[in-house]
Amino acid sequence: MNSLILAVVGVAMILLGYFLYSKFLSQKVYKLSSTYLTPAHQFRDGVDFVPTNKYVLWGHHFTSVAGAAPIVGPAVAVIWGWAPAFLWVTLGTIFFAGMHDLGALWASSRHKGRSIGTLSGRYIGTHGRNLFLVVIFLLLLMVNAAFAVVISGLLVSTPTAVIPTWGAIVVALLIGQAIYKWKWNLPLVSVIGVVVLYGLMILGDRYPVELPETIMGLSASAFWIVVLFIYAAIASVLPVWMLLQPRDYINGLQLFVGLALLYGAILISNPTVVAPAVNQDLPEGTPGIFPLLFVTIACGAISGFHGIVSSGTSSKQLDKESDARFVGYFGAVGEGLLALGTIIATTSGFQALADWKEVYSEFNAGGAPAFVEAGGNILNMGLGIPPSLSATILATMAVLFAATTMDTGVRLQRFVVAEIGQTMGLKLNPLVATLIVMLVTMGLAFSAGADGEGGMIIWPLFGTTNQLMAALTLSVLTIILARLKRPIWPVVIPLVFVLVVSVYALIIQLGQFYREENWLLLVLDIIILVASLLVIITAVRAYITTRNEPLDLDTEHDDLDANAQAKV
Numbered sequence: 001m002n003s004l005i006l007a008v009v010g011v012a013m014i015l016l017g018y019f020l021y022s023k024f025l026s027q028k029v030y031k032l033s034s035t036y037l038t039p040a041h042q043f044r045d046g047v048d049f050v051p052t053n054k055y056v057l058w059g060h061h062f063t064s065v066a067g068a069a070p071i072v073g074p075a076v077a078v079i080w081g082w083a084p085a086f087l088w089v090t091l092g093t094i095f096f097a098g099m100h101d102l103g104a105l106w107a108s109s110r111h112k113g114r115s116i117g118t119l120s121g122r123y124i125g126t127h128g129r130n131l132f133l134v135v136i137f138l139l140l141l142m143v144n145a146a147f148a149v150v151i152s153g154l155l156v157s158t159p160t161a162v163i164p165t166w167g168a169i170v171v172a173l174l175i176g177q178a179i180y181k182w183k184w185n186l187p188l189v190s191v192i193g194v195v196v197l198y199g200l201m202i203l204g205d206r207y208p209v210e211l212p213e214t215i216m217g218l219s220a221s222a223f224w225i226v227v228l229f230i231y232a233a234i235a236s237v238l239p240v241w242m243l244l245q246p247r248d249y250i251n252g253l254q255l256f257v258g259l260a261l262l263y264g265a266i267l268i269s270n271p272t273v274v275a276p277a278v279n280q281d282l283p284e285g286t287p288g289i290f291p292l293l294f295v296t297i298a299c300g301a302i303s304g305f306h307g308i309v310s311s312g313t314s315s316k317q318l319d320k321e322s323d324a325r326f327v328g329y330f331g332a333v334g335e336g337l338l339a340l341g342t343i344i345a346t347t348s349g350f351q352a353l354a355d356w357k358e359v360y361s362e363f364n365a366g367g368a369p370a371f372v373e374a375g376g377n378i379l380n381m382g383l384g385i386p387p388s389l390s391a392t393i394l395a396t397m398a399v400l401f402a403a404t405t406m407d408t409g410v411r412l413q414r415f416v417v418a419e420i421g422q423t424m425g426l427k428l429n430p431l432v433a434t435l436i437v438m439l440v441t442m443g444l445a446f447s448a449g450a451d452g453e454g455g456m457i458i459w460p461l462f463g464t465t466n467q468l469m470a471a472l473t474l475s476v477l478t479i480i481l482a483r484l485k486r487p488i489w490p491v492v493i494p495l496v497f498v499l500v501v502s503v504y505a506l507i508i509q510l511g512q513f514y515r516e517e518n519w520l521l522l523v524l525d526i527i528i529l530v531a532s533l534l535v536i537i538t539a540v541r542a543y544i545t546t547r548n549e550p551l552d553l554d555t556e557h558d559d560l561d562a563n564a565q566a567k568v
Helices: 003-029 054-066 069-080 082-109 116-123 126-157 159-180 186-206 220-237 244-269 289-296 304-312 321-348 353-359 367-383 387-423 430-445 459-483 489-515 519-546
Strands: none
Touching (some): 003 244, 003 321, 003 489, 069 387, 082 459, 116 304, 116 459, 126 304, 126 387, 126 519, 159 244, 186 244, 220 430, 244 321, 244 367, 304 321, 304 387, 321 367, 353 367, 459 489, 459 519
Protein backbone atom coordinates (compact mmCIF):
# COMPACT_ATOMS: atom_id res chain seq x y z
CA MET A 1 0.00 0.00 0.00
CA ASN A 2 1.21 3.48 -0.91
CA SER A 3 1.24 5.75 2.15
CA LEU A 4 0.45 8.77 -0.02
CA ILE A 5 -2.91 7.24 -0.95
CA LEU A 6 -3.78 6.80 2.72
CA ALA A 7 -2.79 10.39 3.44
CA VAL A 8 -4.77 11.93 0.57
CA VAL A 9 -7.90 9.83 1.11
CA GLY A 10 -7.84 10.27 4.89
CA VAL A 11 -7.28 14.05 4.84
CA ALA A 12 -9.93 14.51 2.14
CA MET A 13 -12.52 12.52 4.12
CA ILE A 14 -11.89 14.43 7.34
CA LEU A 15 -11.97 17.86 5.67
CA LEU A 16 -15.17 17.00 3.82
CA GLY A 17 -16.64 16.13 7.19
CA TYR A 18 -15.87 19.64 8.41
CA PHE A 19 -17.15 21.47 5.34
CA LEU A 20 -20.32 19.40 4.94
CA TYR A 21 -21.37 17.48 8.06
CA SER A 22 -20.39 20.14 10.60
CA LYS A 23 -22.41 22.67 8.57
CA PHE A 24 -25.46 20.40 8.82
CA LEU A 25 -24.96 19.98 12.58
CA SER A 26 -24.50 23.72 13.09
CA GLN A 27 -27.58 24.73 11.10
CA LYS A 28 -30.08 21.91 11.65
CA VAL A 29 -29.17 20.24 14.95
CA TYR A 30 -27.48 22.75 17.24
CA LYS A 31 -28.70 25.87 15.36
CA LEU A 32 -25.77 28.07 16.31
CA SER A 33 -26.51 31.77 16.60
CA SER A 34 -23.98 34.58 16.15
CA THR A 35 -26.17 36.96 18.21
CA TYR A 36 -26.55 34.81 21.34
CA LEU A 37 -24.83 36.38 24.37
CA THR A 38 -22.26 33.79 25.41
CA PRO A 39 -21.16 33.11 29.02
CA ALA A 40 -17.76 34.68 28.24
CA HIS A 41 -19.57 38.03 27.93
CA GLN A 42 -22.28 37.38 30.53
CA PHE A 43 -19.85 36.52 33.31
CA ARG A 44 -16.61 38.07 32.11
CA ASP A 45 -14.15 38.01 35.04
CA GLY A 46 -10.73 38.04 33.34
CA VAL A 47 -9.82 34.69 34.95
CA ASP A 48 -12.02 31.86 33.64
CA PHE A 49 -14.64 33.77 31.61
CA VAL A 50 -12.75 35.60 28.87
CA PRO A 51 -14.14 36.33 25.34
CA THR A 52 -11.49 34.98 23.02
CA ASN A 53 -10.58 35.18 19.35
CA LYS A 54 -11.81 31.94 17.79
CA TYR A 55 -8.37 31.05 16.42
CA VAL A 56 -6.73 31.48 19.83
CA LEU A 57 -9.56 29.54 21.49
CA TRP A 58 -9.24 26.80 18.88
CA GLY A 59 -5.57 26.50 19.82
CA HIS A 60 -6.46 26.15 23.50
CA HIS A 61 -9.25 23.67 22.86
CA PHE A 62 -7.39 21.55 20.33
CA THR A 63 -4.18 21.15 22.31
CA SER A 64 -6.11 20.57 25.55
CA VAL A 65 -8.08 17.68 24.07
CA ALA A 66 -5.22 16.27 21.98
CA GLY A 67 -2.50 15.52 24.49
CA ALA A 68 -0.51 12.36 23.82
CA ALA A 69 -3.58 10.16 23.33
CA PRO A 70 -4.04 10.62 19.55
CA ILE A 71 -0.42 9.56 19.22
CA VAL A 72 -0.31 6.74 21.77
CA GLY A 73 -3.69 5.15 20.94
CA PRO A 74 -3.25 4.79 17.15
CA ALA A 75 0.44 3.87 17.59
CA VAL A 76 -0.69 0.91 19.71
CA ALA A 77 -3.81 -0.02 17.71
CA VAL A 78 -1.99 -0.51 14.38
CA ILE A 79 -0.88 -3.88 15.75
CA TRP A 80 -4.27 -5.12 14.40
CA GLY A 81 -3.36 -3.66 10.99
CA TRP A 82 -3.61 -0.21 9.41
CA ALA A 83 -7.08 -0.61 7.85
CA PRO A 84 -9.21 -0.88 11.05
CA ALA A 85 -7.34 2.01 12.67
CA PHE A 86 -7.64 4.14 9.52
CA LEU A 87 -11.39 3.59 9.21
CA TRP A 88 -12.12 4.22 12.89
CA VAL A 89 -10.08 7.46 12.93
CA THR A 90 -11.55 8.93 9.73
CA LEU A 91 -15.19 7.92 10.25
CA GLY A 92 -14.97 8.50 13.99
CA THR A 93 -13.66 12.04 13.51
CA ILE A 94 -16.43 12.90 11.04
CA PHE A 95 -19.52 11.35 12.66
CA PHE A 96 -18.53 10.90 16.32
CA ALA A 97 -15.83 13.23 17.64
CA GLY A 98 -16.79 16.41 15.78
CA MET A 99 -20.47 16.05 16.67
CA HIS A 100 -19.67 15.23 20.32
CA ASP A 101 -17.21 18.09 20.87
CA LEU A 102 -19.38 20.68 19.10
CA GLY A 103 -22.45 19.47 20.99
CA ALA A 104 -20.86 19.66 24.43
CA LEU A 105 -19.53 23.15 23.67
CA TRP A 106 -22.94 24.33 22.45
CA ALA A 107 -24.85 22.82 25.38
CA SER A 108 -22.52 24.38 27.95
CA SER A 109 -22.61 27.75 26.19
CA ARG A 110 -26.42 27.68 26.35
CA HIS A 111 -26.28 26.98 30.09
CA LYS A 112 -23.99 29.74 31.39
CA GLY A 113 -20.80 27.78 30.77
CA ARG A 114 -21.78 25.03 33.16
CA SER A 115 -20.00 21.68 33.03
CA ILE A 116 -21.51 18.60 31.44
CA GLY A 117 -21.69 17.10 34.95
CA THR A 118 -23.88 19.98 36.13
CA LEU A 119 -26.07 19.67 33.04
CA SER A 120 -26.62 16.02 33.87
CA GLY A 121 -28.18 17.18 37.13
CA ARG A 122 -30.55 19.47 35.22
CA TYR A 123 -31.66 16.93 32.61
CA ILE A 124 -31.10 13.55 34.29
CA GLY A 125 -31.42 14.26 38.00
CA THR A 126 -29.39 14.75 41.17
CA HIS A 127 -28.43 11.09 41.55
CA GLY A 128 -27.35 10.95 37.92
CA ARG A 129 -25.22 14.05 38.41
CA ASN A 130 -23.47 12.60 41.47
CA LEU A 131 -22.65 9.38 39.62
CA PHE A 132 -21.56 11.46 36.63
CA LEU A 133 -19.12 13.35 38.85
CA VAL A 134 -17.57 10.08 40.04
CA VAL A 135 -16.78 9.06 36.46
CA ILE A 136 -15.45 12.53 35.58
CA PHE A 137 -13.22 12.67 38.66
CA LEU A 138 -11.72 9.23 37.99
CA LEU A 139 -11.15 10.07 34.33
CA LEU A 140 -9.33 13.30 35.18
CA LEU A 141 -7.33 11.48 37.85
CA MET A 142 -6.15 8.97 35.24
CA VAL A 143 -5.23 11.69 32.74
CA ASN A 144 -3.35 13.96 35.15
CA ALA A 145 -1.42 11.23 36.94
CA ALA A 146 -0.58 9.20 33.82
CA PHE A 147 0.37 12.15 31.60
CA ALA A 148 2.86 13.31 34.24
CA VAL A 149 4.52 9.88 33.96
CA VAL A 150 4.46 9.98 30.14
CA ILE A 151 5.99 13.47 29.99
CA SER A 152 8.70 12.69 32.53
CA GLY A 153 9.59 9.52 30.63
CA LEU A 154 9.98 11.44 27.37
CA LEU A 155 12.09 14.15 29.05
CA VAL A 156 14.41 11.45 30.38
CA SER A 157 14.57 9.38 27.18
CA THR A 158 14.83 12.42 24.90
CA PRO A 159 16.87 15.05 26.81
CA THR A 160 16.99 17.21 23.69
CA ALA A 161 13.30 18.00 24.32
CA VAL A 162 13.92 19.59 27.74
CA ILE A 163 14.86 23.10 26.58
CA PRO A 164 11.95 23.52 24.11
CA THR A 165 9.49 22.00 26.61
CA TRP A 166 10.19 24.50 29.37
CA GLY A 167 11.13 27.34 27.03
CA ALA A 168 7.62 27.09 25.56
CA ILE A 169 6.24 28.35 28.89
CA VAL A 170 8.24 31.58 28.63
CA VAL A 171 7.15 31.98 25.01
CA ALA A 172 3.50 31.48 26.04
CA LEU A 173 3.69 34.07 28.83
CA LEU A 174 5.11 36.64 26.41
CA ILE A 175 2.47 35.81 23.78
CA GLY A 176 -0.28 36.32 26.36
CA GLN A 177 1.09 39.76 27.19
CA ALA A 178 1.53 40.60 23.50
CA ILE A 179 -2.07 39.70 22.63
CA TYR A 180 -3.97 41.06 25.63
CA LYS A 181 -1.78 43.81 27.08
CA TRP A 182 0.36 45.11 24.23
CA LYS A 183 -2.39 44.55 21.60
CA TRP A 184 0.03 43.23 18.97
CA ASN A 185 -1.21 41.94 15.64
CA LEU A 186 -2.20 38.26 16.04
CA PRO A 187 -0.58 36.98 12.80
CA LEU A 188 2.69 38.72 13.74
CA VAL A 189 2.61 37.25 17.26
CA SER A 190 1.86 33.82 15.79
CA VAL A 191 4.77 33.86 13.37
CA ILE A 192 7.23 35.08 15.99
CA GLY A 193 6.01 32.50 18.51
CA VAL A 194 6.33 29.55 16.11
CA VAL A 195 9.78 30.67 14.91
CA VAL A 196 11.03 31.01 18.49
CA LEU A 197 9.55 27.64 19.48
CA TYR A 198 11.25 25.82 16.62
CA GLY A 199 14.42 27.75 17.38
CA LEU A 200 14.24 26.29 20.89
CA MET A 201 13.98 22.81 19.37
CA ILE A 202 17.18 23.40 17.40
CA LEU A 203 18.83 24.74 20.56
CA GLY A 204 17.60 21.76 22.57
CA ASP A 205 18.93 19.35 19.95
CA ARG A 206 22.35 20.95 20.29
CA TYR A 207 22.31 21.19 24.09
CA PRO A 208 20.47 18.22 25.62
CA VAL A 209 19.70 18.43 29.33
CA GLU A 210 20.34 15.14 31.10
CA LEU A 211 19.61 15.03 34.80
CA PRO A 212 21.77 13.00 37.20
CA GLU A 213 20.38 9.66 38.33
CA THR A 214 19.20 11.11 41.65
CA ILE A 215 18.17 14.65 42.62
CA MET A 216 17.24 15.41 46.23
CA GLY A 217 16.72 11.71 46.76
CA LEU A 218 14.45 11.35 43.74
CA SER A 219 15.12 9.64 40.44
CA ALA A 220 15.27 11.88 37.38
CA SER A 221 11.82 10.72 36.30
CA ALA A 222 10.30 11.33 39.74
CA PHE A 223 11.90 14.78 39.91
CA TRP A 224 10.28 15.77 36.61
CA ILE A 225 6.92 14.48 37.88
CA VAL A 226 7.12 16.70 40.99
CA VAL A 227 8.12 19.74 38.90
CA LEU A 228 5.28 19.07 36.46
CA PHE A 229 2.69 18.94 39.23
CA ILE A 230 3.99 22.15 40.80
CA TYR A 231 3.84 23.87 37.42
CA ALA A 232 0.34 22.52 36.66
CA ALA A 233 -0.94 23.70 40.05
CA ILE A 234 0.33 27.23 39.43
CA ALA A 235 -0.97 27.26 35.85
CA SER A 236 -4.42 26.08 36.94
CA VAL A 237 -5.08 29.17 39.09
CA LEU A 238 -3.61 31.79 36.75
CA PRO A 239 -6.01 33.70 34.47
CA VAL A 240 -6.54 31.71 31.28
CA TRP A 241 -5.31 34.56 29.06
CA MET A 242 -1.95 34.71 30.84
CA LEU A 243 -0.65 31.17 30.22
CA LEU A 244 -3.26 28.53 29.34
CA GLN A 245 -4.64 30.18 26.20
CA PRO A 246 -1.36 31.39 24.63
CA ARG A 247 0.46 28.16 25.50
CA ASP A 248 -2.24 26.07 23.88
CA TYR A 249 -2.51 28.42 20.91
CA ILE A 250 1.19 28.38 20.05
CA ASN A 251 1.31 24.62 20.59
CA GLY A 252 -1.60 24.24 18.19
CA LEU A 253 0.30 26.20 15.56
CA GLN A 254 3.51 24.22 16.08
CA LEU A 255 1.54 21.00 15.76
CA PHE A 256 0.20 22.04 12.39
CA VAL A 257 3.72 22.99 11.34
CA GLY A 258 4.85 19.56 12.59
CA LEU A 259 1.99 17.86 10.74
CA ALA A 260 2.86 19.83 7.60
CA LEU A 261 6.45 18.60 7.90
CA LEU A 262 5.29 15.01 8.44
CA TYR A 263 2.77 15.00 5.60
CA GLY A 264 5.24 16.88 3.39
CA ALA A 265 7.87 14.22 4.09
CA ILE A 266 5.31 11.55 3.20
CA LEU A 267 4.54 13.36 -0.05
CA ILE A 268 8.22 13.61 -0.99
CA SER A 269 9.54 10.24 0.20
CA ASN A 270 6.33 8.33 -0.56
CA PRO A 271 7.20 5.47 1.83
CA THR A 272 5.53 2.08 1.46
CA VAL A 273 3.19 0.90 4.17
CA VAL A 274 4.98 -2.22 5.39
CA ALA A 275 2.39 -3.17 8.03
CA PRO A 276 -0.47 -5.44 6.91
CA ALA A 277 -3.94 -4.01 6.29
CA VAL A 278 -5.35 -6.58 8.70
CA ASN A 279 -2.78 -8.37 10.82
CA GLN A 280 -3.38 -12.13 10.75
CA ASP A 281 -0.14 -12.89 12.60
CA LEU A 282 -0.79 -11.24 15.94
CA PRO A 283 1.75 -11.65 18.75
CA GLU A 284 0.73 -14.06 21.47
CA GLY A 285 -1.43 -12.43 24.12
CA THR A 286 -2.84 -9.72 21.85
CA PRO A 287 -6.54 -9.22 22.68
CA GLY A 288 -9.26 -9.43 20.05
CA ILE A 289 -9.86 -6.38 17.88
CA PHE A 290 -13.49 -6.00 18.99
CA PRO A 291 -14.21 -4.09 21.13
CA LEU A 292 -10.64 -3.14 22.14
CA LEU A 293 -9.85 -1.17 18.98
CA PHE A 294 -12.61 1.33 19.78
CA VAL A 295 -11.33 2.06 23.27
CA THR A 296 -7.62 1.87 22.41
CA ILE A 297 -8.14 4.67 19.87
CA ALA A 298 -10.26 7.18 21.77
CA CYS A 299 -8.75 10.61 21.08
CA GLY A 300 -8.72 10.83 17.30
CA ALA A 301 -12.11 9.13 16.95
CA ILE A 302 -14.26 10.12 19.97
CA SER A 303 -13.24 10.90 23.53
CA GLY A 304 -15.27 11.71 26.61
CA PHE A 305 -12.45 13.89 27.90
CA HIS A 306 -13.26 16.33 25.09
CA GLY A 307 -16.72 16.93 26.51
CA ILE A 308 -15.21 17.83 29.86
CA VAL A 309 -12.86 20.35 28.20
CA SER A 310 -15.61 21.75 25.94
CA SER A 311 -17.93 22.39 28.87
CA GLY A 312 -15.22 23.08 31.45
CA THR A 313 -12.96 25.74 29.92
CA SER A 314 -13.69 26.32 26.22
CA SER A 315 -17.37 27.30 26.70
CA LYS A 316 -16.30 30.01 29.14
CA GLN A 317 -14.13 31.63 26.46
CA LEU A 318 -16.44 31.42 23.44
CA ASP A 319 -16.80 34.90 21.94
CA LYS A 320 -19.68 34.03 19.58
CA GLU A 321 -21.79 30.89 19.64
CA SER A 322 -21.20 30.51 15.89
CA ASP A 323 -17.48 30.11 16.67
CA ALA A 324 -18.32 26.74 18.25
CA ARG A 325 -18.26 25.06 14.85
CA PHE A 326 -14.64 26.04 14.26
CA VAL A 327 -13.49 25.55 17.85
CA GLY A 328 -15.35 22.31 18.59
CA TYR A 329 -15.68 20.42 15.33
CA PHE A 330 -12.44 21.66 13.75
CA GLY A 331 -10.66 20.92 17.02
CA ALA A 332 -11.70 17.29 16.49
CA VAL A 333 -10.49 17.56 12.88
CA GLY A 334 -7.04 18.62 14.05
CA GLU A 335 -6.88 15.67 16.40
CA GLY A 336 -8.07 13.31 13.67
CA LEU A 337 -5.30 14.55 11.37
CA LEU A 338 -2.76 13.92 14.13
CA ALA A 339 -4.09 10.39 14.68
CA LEU A 340 -4.05 9.76 10.92
CA GLY A 341 -0.46 10.99 10.68
CA THR A 342 0.46 8.66 13.53
CA ILE A 343 -1.10 5.67 11.74
CA ILE A 344 0.79 6.44 8.53
CA ALA A 345 4.07 7.06 10.35
CA THR A 346 3.95 3.89 12.46
CA THR A 347 3.03 1.66 9.51
CA SER A 348 5.35 3.12 6.85
CA GLY A 349 8.27 4.51 8.85
CA PHE A 350 10.12 1.18 8.92
CA GLN A 351 12.31 -0.38 6.24
CA ALA A 352 10.49 -3.71 6.07
CA LEU A 353 7.74 -5.79 7.64
CA ALA A 354 10.32 -7.59 9.77
CA ASP A 355 11.43 -4.27 11.30
CA TRP A 356 7.83 -3.35 12.02
CA LYS A 357 7.16 -6.73 13.64
CA GLU A 358 10.26 -6.34 15.79
CA VAL A 359 8.79 -3.15 17.27
CA TYR A 360 5.27 -4.60 17.51
CA SER A 361 6.39 -7.83 19.13
CA GLU A 362 3.66 -7.62 21.77
CA PHE A 363 0.52 -5.65 22.54
CA ASN A 364 1.21 -2.13 23.91
CA ALA A 365 4.78 -2.32 22.57
CA GLY A 366 4.19 0.58 20.16
CA GLY A 367 3.02 3.89 21.56
CA ALA A 368 4.87 7.22 21.58
CA PRO A 369 8.39 5.72 21.16
CA ALA A 370 7.28 3.95 17.95
CA PHE A 371 5.84 7.22 16.63
CA VAL A 372 9.03 9.14 17.41
CA GLU A 373 11.23 6.49 15.79
CA ALA A 374 9.12 5.88 12.69
CA GLY A 375 8.14 9.52 12.20
CA GLY A 376 11.77 10.55 12.58
CA ASN A 377 12.75 8.10 9.82
CA ILE A 378 10.16 9.64 7.48
CA LEU A 379 11.29 13.21 8.22
CA ASN A 380 14.87 12.17 7.55
CA MET A 381 13.99 10.38 4.28
CA GLY A 382 11.66 13.06 2.95
CA LEU A 383 13.11 16.34 4.14
CA GLY A 384 16.67 15.41 5.07
CA ILE A 385 16.19 16.49 8.70
CA PRO A 386 18.90 14.82 10.79
CA PRO A 387 17.61 11.87 12.85
CA SER A 388 18.46 13.54 16.17
CA LEU A 389 16.59 16.76 15.29
CA SER A 390 13.67 14.75 13.86
CA ALA A 391 13.37 12.86 17.15
CA THR A 392 13.58 16.15 19.07
CA ILE A 393 10.77 17.72 17.01
CA LEU A 394 8.44 14.76 17.40
CA ALA A 395 9.25 14.16 21.09
CA THR A 396 8.73 17.86 21.84
CA MET A 397 5.42 17.71 19.98
CA ALA A 398 4.30 14.78 22.12
CA VAL A 399 5.53 16.38 25.37
CA LEU A 400 3.95 19.77 24.71
CA PHE A 401 0.58 18.27 23.88
CA ALA A 402 0.61 16.03 26.91
CA ALA A 403 1.64 19.01 29.06
CA THR A 404 -1.13 21.28 27.77
CA THR A 405 -3.67 18.54 28.41
CA MET A 406 -2.31 18.20 31.93
CA ASP A 407 -2.58 22.01 32.41
CA THR A 408 -6.24 21.95 31.43
CA GLY A 409 -6.87 18.67 33.24
CA VAL A 410 -5.71 20.03 36.60
CA ARG A 411 -7.87 23.14 36.16
CA LEU A 412 -10.86 20.96 35.25
CA GLN A 413 -10.26 18.65 38.20
CA ARG A 414 -10.24 21.73 40.42
CA PHE A 415 -13.69 22.61 39.06
CA VAL A 416 -14.92 19.07 39.69
CA VAL A 417 -13.56 19.00 43.26
CA ALA A 418 -15.34 22.30 43.93
CA GLU A 419 -18.54 20.91 42.42
CA ILE A 420 -18.31 17.77 44.57
CA GLY A 421 -17.74 20.01 47.59
CA GLN A 422 -20.88 21.98 46.76
CA THR A 423 -22.95 18.79 46.69
CA MET A 424 -21.68 18.24 50.24
CA GLY A 425 -22.48 21.80 51.33
CA LEU A 426 -18.85 22.96 51.19
CA LYS A 427 -17.55 26.00 49.32
CA LEU A 428 -13.91 25.45 48.37
CA ASN A 429 -11.78 28.34 47.15
CA PRO A 430 -9.44 27.77 44.16
CA LEU A 431 -6.31 27.24 46.27
CA VAL A 432 -7.93 24.65 48.53
CA ALA A 433 -9.47 22.81 45.57
CA THR A 434 -6.11 22.84 43.77
CA LEU A 435 -4.34 21.52 46.88
CA ILE A 436 -6.80 18.62 47.08
CA VAL A 437 -6.17 17.82 43.41
CA MET A 438 -2.41 17.85 43.94
CA LEU A 439 -2.59 15.60 47.01
CA VAL A 440 -4.77 13.04 45.24
CA THR A 441 -2.91 12.94 41.92
CA MET A 442 0.59 13.01 43.42
CA GLY A 443 -0.52 10.45 45.97
CA LEU A 444 -1.51 8.16 43.10
CA ALA A 445 1.70 8.88 41.17
CA PHE A 446 3.91 7.92 44.12
CA SER A 447 1.68 5.18 45.54
CA ALA A 448 3.81 2.46 43.97
CA GLY A 449 7.19 3.85 45.00
CA ALA A 450 9.54 6.82 44.75
CA ASP A 451 9.90 6.51 40.97
CA GLY A 452 6.43 8.03 40.41
CA GLU A 453 5.28 5.18 38.18
CA GLY A 454 2.14 4.75 40.30
CA GLY A 455 0.45 7.18 37.95
CA MET A 456 0.09 4.34 35.48
CA ILE A 457 -1.62 1.97 37.94
CA ILE A 458 -5.19 2.80 36.90
CA TRP A 459 -4.31 3.79 33.32
CA PRO A 460 -5.58 0.44 31.89
CA LEU A 461 -9.08 1.71 32.66
CA PHE A 462 -8.63 4.99 30.76
CA GLY A 463 -9.85 3.85 27.36
CA THR A 464 -13.10 2.33 28.56
CA THR A 465 -13.79 5.09 31.12
CA ASN A 466 -13.10 7.72 28.51
CA GLN A 467 -15.53 6.21 26.02
CA LEU A 468 -18.19 5.73 28.69
CA MET A 469 -17.82 9.42 29.50
CA ALA A 470 -18.52 10.19 25.83
CA ALA A 471 -21.66 8.04 25.98
CA LEU A 472 -22.85 9.86 29.10
CA THR A 473 -22.31 13.24 27.44
CA LEU A 474 -24.23 12.10 24.36
CA SER A 475 -27.11 10.95 26.58
CA VAL A 476 -27.47 14.49 27.97
CA LEU A 477 -27.33 15.95 24.45
CA THR A 478 -30.02 13.52 23.31
CA ILE A 479 -32.44 14.67 26.01
CA ILE A 480 -31.78 18.35 25.28
CA LEU A 481 -32.30 17.91 21.52
CA ALA A 482 -35.42 15.78 22.02
CA ARG A 483 -37.01 18.46 24.17
CA LEU A 484 -36.10 21.08 21.56
CA LYS A 485 -37.81 18.92 18.89
CA ARG A 486 -34.62 18.72 16.85
CA PRO A 487 -33.05 15.72 15.06
CA ILE A 488 -31.53 13.29 17.57
CA TRP A 489 -30.26 10.54 15.22
CA PRO A 490 -26.84 12.19 14.71
CA VAL A 491 -26.34 11.77 18.48
CA VAL A 492 -28.25 8.57 19.25
CA ILE A 493 -26.47 6.34 16.71
CA PRO A 494 -22.96 7.17 18.03
CA LEU A 495 -24.34 6.98 21.61
CA VAL A 496 -25.55 3.39 21.19
CA PHE A 497 -22.37 2.26 19.44
CA VAL A 498 -19.98 3.82 21.96
CA LEU A 499 -22.01 2.58 24.92
CA VAL A 500 -22.03 -1.01 23.64
CA VAL A 501 -18.30 -1.21 22.89
CA SER A 502 -17.24 0.52 26.13
CA VAL A 503 -19.47 -1.61 28.40
CA TYR A 504 -18.35 -4.75 26.54
CA ALA A 505 -14.70 -3.72 27.00
CA LEU A 506 -15.23 -3.07 30.72
CA ILE A 507 -16.74 -6.54 31.14
CA ILE A 508 -13.77 -8.10 29.32
CA GLN A 509 -11.40 -6.19 31.60
CA LEU A 510 -13.28 -7.43 34.65
CA GLY A 511 -12.35 -10.98 33.73
CA GLN A 512 -8.76 -9.96 33.01
CA PHE A 513 -8.32 -8.16 36.35
CA TYR A 514 -9.88 -11.10 38.21
CA ARG A 515 -7.51 -13.60 36.59
CA GLU A 516 -4.55 -11.33 37.39
CA GLU A 517 -5.85 -10.84 40.96
CA ASN A 518 -5.59 -7.09 40.43
CA TRP A 519 -8.19 -6.20 43.05
CA LEU A 520 -7.75 -2.41 42.85
CA LEU A 521 -8.53 -2.27 39.13
CA LEU A 522 -11.28 -4.85 39.58
CA VAL A 523 -13.04 -2.70 42.19
CA LEU A 524 -12.57 0.50 40.16
CA ASP A 525 -13.84 -1.27 37.04
CA ILE A 526 -17.00 -2.33 38.92
CA ILE A 527 -17.52 1.19 40.31
CA ILE A 528 -17.17 2.79 36.87
CA LEU A 529 -19.37 0.18 35.20
CA VAL A 530 -22.15 0.39 37.79
CA ALA A 531 -22.06 4.21 37.96
CA SER A 532 -22.19 4.53 34.17
CA LEU A 533 -25.01 2.02 33.73
CA LEU A 534 -27.04 3.73 36.45
CA VAL A 535 -26.55 7.10 34.73
CA ILE A 536 -27.68 5.63 31.40
CA ILE A 537 -30.74 4.01 33.01
CA THR A 538 -31.61 7.31 34.67
CA ALA A 539 -31.07 9.11 31.36
CA VAL A 540 -33.42 6.73 29.54
CA ARG A 541 -36.09 7.36 32.18
CA ALA A 542 -35.57 11.09 31.87
CA TYR A 543 -35.82 10.88 28.10
CA ILE A 544 -39.09 8.92 28.25
CA THR A 545 -40.71 11.23 30.81
CA THR A 546 -39.47 14.61 29.55
CA ARG A 547 -38.97 14.32 25.79
CA ASN A 548 -42.35 15.94 25.11
CA GLU A 549 -41.80 18.80 27.55
CA PRO A 550 -41.01 22.02 25.68
CA LEU A 551 -37.64 23.66 26.22
CA ASP A 552 -36.47 27.18 25.41
CA LEU A 553 -32.76 27.48 26.00
CA ASP A 554 -32.90 31.28 25.79
CA THR A 555 -34.91 31.37 29.04
CA GLU A 556 -35.05 28.04 30.84
CA HIS A 557 -31.33 27.68 31.34
CA ASP A 558 -31.55 30.65 33.70
CA ASP A 559 -33.59 28.47 36.04
CA LEU A 560 -30.72 26.09 36.72
CA ASP A 561 -29.75 25.71 40.35
CA ALA A 562 -27.04 28.30 40.91
CA ASN A 563 -25.41 26.06 43.48
CA ALA A 564 -24.75 23.48 40.77
CA GLN A 565 -22.40 25.86 38.97
CA ALA A 566 -18.81 24.86 39.72
CA LYS A 567 -17.35 28.28 38.99
CA VAL A 568 -14.23 28.59 41.06
